[in-house]
Amino acid sequence: MAAVIANRQRRVAVSPARLARTAERALAALGRAAGDVDVLVVDDAAIRRLNGRHRGVGRRTDVLAFPLATPGLPSPLVGQIVISAEAAQRQANRLAVPLATELDLLVTHGVLHPPAPARAALAGTPGRASIMGPAAVTGRAGFVSLIGRPNAGKSTLLNRLVGEKLSIVSPRPQTTRNRITGIKNLPEGQIVFVDTPGLHVAVDKFGAFLLTTARRAVEDVDLVCLVVDAAAGDAPEEIVLEPLRAYSGPVFCVLNKADRVRPKSRMLPLIETWRRGHAFAELVPVSATEGANCDRLLELIVERMPAHPPFFPPDTTSDQPETFFVAERIREKVFHHTRQEVPYAVAVRVEELTERENPACLYIRATVFVEQESQKGILIGKGGAMLKRIGSEARRDLESFFGIKVFLESTVEVRRHWRRDERALREFGFLLTS
Numbered sequence: 220m221a222a223v224i225a226n227r228q229r230r231v232a233v234s235p236a237r238l239a240r241t242a243e244r245a246l247a248a249l250g251r252a253a254g255d256v257d258v259l260v261v262d263d264a265a266i267r268r269l270n271g272r273h274r275g276v277g278r279r280t281d282v283l284a285f286p287l288a289t290p291g292l293p294s295p296l297v298g299q300i301v302i303s304a305e306a307a308q309r310q311a312n313r314l315a316v317p318l319a320t321e322l323d324l325l326v327t328h329g330v331l332h333p334p335a336p337a338r339a340a341l342a343g344t345p346g347r348a349s350i351m352g353p354a355a356v357t358g359r360a361g362f363v364s365l366i367g368r369p370n371a372g373k374s375t376l377l378n379r380l381v382g383e384k385l386s387i388v389s390p391r392p393q394t395t396r397n398r399i400t401g402i403k404n405l406p407e408g409q410i411v412f413v414d415t416p417g418l419h420v421a422v423d424k425f426g427a428f429l430l431t432t433a434r435r436a437v438e439d440v441d442l443v444c445l446v447v448d449a450a451a452g453d454a455p456e457e458i459v460l461e462p463l464r465a466y467s468g469p470v471f472c473v474l475n476k477a478d479r480v481r482p483k484s485r486m487l488p489l490i491e492t493w494r495r496g497h498a499f500a501e502l503v504p505v506s507a508t509e510g511a512n513c514d515r516l517l518e519l520i521v522e523r524m525p526a527h528p529p530f531f532p533p534d535t536t537s538d539q540p541e542t543f544f545v546a547e548r549i550r551e552k553v554f555h556h557t558r559q560e561v562p563y564a565v566a567v568r569v570e571e572l573t574e575r576e577n578p579a580c581l582y583i584r585a586t587v588f589v590e591q592e593s594q595k596g597i598l599i600g601k602g603g604a605m606l607k608r609i610g611s612e613a614r615r616d617l618e619s620f621f622g623i624k625v626f627l628e629s630t631v632e633v634r635r636h637w638r639r640d641e642r643a644l645r646e647f648g649f650l651l652t653s
Contacts, residue, residue: 228262231304232572245330257299266303281306284329300329319540359408361441361524371446372475376507377414409529450479455496469500477504542569552609564590566647580624588634
């Protein structure tokens with residue numbers, strides 16, 4: 220019997236399936252059956268009422284965990300867990316972690332309450348304990364950052380190494396905007412990859428966010444992979460070497476697009492050039508598009524990971540929320556079908572993501588923001604043709620990703636100069652930190 224998840228709010232998009240898996244893993248760690256828990260997702264007002272009724276404190280909290288046979292609750296099992304999705308969203312924003320990770324922590328805390336605090340029960344960053352059990356300590360697990368110049372192929376490499384399309388891909392530079400986590404589970408251990416925006420010269424607040432995100436990618440990781448465009452003959456530059464100087468761990472130089480190096484005799488001098496540029500632990504030519512030498516790269520990486528239990532369950536490929544992947548798929552199609560400044564001026568906000576029945580489908584409502592009316596006209600197209608094409612292609616990708624029929628409704632709005640507006644950047648999920 221699976222854990223029972225009831226989403227009674229519509230303000231924040233959550234994944235009942237993911238919450239059920241998280242609850243079941245925590246119950247398994249306690250030796251209890253999966254059907255022994257009931258998770259209720261509510262809004263702030265509802266959790267405030269429950270606090271007042273059952274604890275005598277009329278205030279909002281993030282989670283409530285009731286013991287067995289609590290009077291007045293409809294489903295008093297091992298502990299009915301009540302979570303405020305709005306509180307979880309606020310905490311995720313404050314801690315700069317994905318909402319899905321924060322919800323995982325709250326569910327785990329609710330299941331294990333009172334013995335274990337949430338952030339020691341479920342790992343999300345290096346140094347946190349794992350709920351995967353003591354036997355897993357015999358393996359390896361660690362975090363690896365992929366950094367490099369724009370268009371070096373970092374996103375394609377992440378998708379290849381993880382074995383699933385997590386990061387969107389475009390032939391244009393600076394497509395990736397956020398740190399995107401991809402998780403590779405191997406018999407020898409677990410590798411948590413972090414794809415980052417390209418290292419570049421910032422020209423506005425949004426560019427500063429991208430650059431800060433990329434530079435901070437070397438913090439608190441076990442290994443850094445500097446991804447280089449070998450086909451372009453990229454040479455060592457200060458902008459890519461500077462973040463490495465403050466990093467004391469091993470650094471790999473991954474010479475990507477090796478299949479496109481012509482003539483092949485150019486590869487050895489290029490490797491030697493990069494060997495002189497920094498004290499790399501390994502220099503590995505690969506082709507992310509063809510997969511050439513990527514298995515060898517994985518072998519070398521896992522050898523460098525510390526002995527540690529897995530940070531994530533074995534069926535997990537990313538810690539990003541489902542709404543993030545929806546927004547990214549839409550943005551990817553904008554990159555494919557529009558030109559010049561339009562794709563860079565686009566931000567996507569998912570307003571609603573809910574599972575529906577009769578017929579079973581995933582209903583998604585999203586708003587695409589641009590900076591100018593002219594960009595809005597281009598994005599909508601004559602008679603709405605462009606927006607329809609973008610929506611249709613994104614919907615097909617999402618159906619493949621989620622494994623369920625998707626109904627996607629999208630609109631376009633103008634938010635003038637949002638890339639220069641810090642409040643808008645925060646609203647769209649680009650958290651600027653000093």
